[in-house]
Amino acid sequence: MLTRVMYVTVYVTDQDRALRFYTEQLGLEKRIDYPGPDGRFLTVGAEGHPFEIILWSHAPAAGQPPRAEEASAPGPIVLESDDLKKDVGIWRERGVEFDRHEPEEYPFGLRIEAWDPDGNQISLRQQRPVVAEQG
Template sequence: MQILLWSHAAVAGQPGNVGQDSAPGPLILEFDDLRKDFEILRQRGVIFEEPVPVDYPFGVRIEPVDPDGNRVSLHQQRKP
């Protein structure tokens, strides 16, 4: 698993707030077999926004919600 931090400004296509206090971007966890790991996490009681992982041009993605309501983005990159 890799842990990636992604800037909100970069996602929005806007310049970053250099030197200003700003919240970090979302936490993105990268998986080798997201569909398999999704089933394991679901069986262990993890709550997800979607019922199953969703296919995108870049790969597969789904977001669980932690007990405080924070979302974490789980990704699996598409193999070339």
């Protein structure tokens, strides 16, 4: 029986640039950085959570081109914040570019979209608090 999702892979053209974006701009932490036989195995993750994102080096022609059109890009990486409006301000100061000025309200909570330097879409979200039903 499966017990957890360990990794998801994001193709990048420059692992050092991607590492700076995901750690210095989004605030994830570097987990693994190992020069393996098939290339550098580099992961990042949110502090205190076991899930990791592999930043895998891939040539631009073989992977996703920088600023790929949304229609041709794979699904986004979805990251959750406990205070999205505050974090958007911090990320914007760090140079992260978003699809709109402020997070948009949805039935599930708040959402705003960003892209990493290779055009990988990142959906940043904050879930709406669950209100207990009164009976």
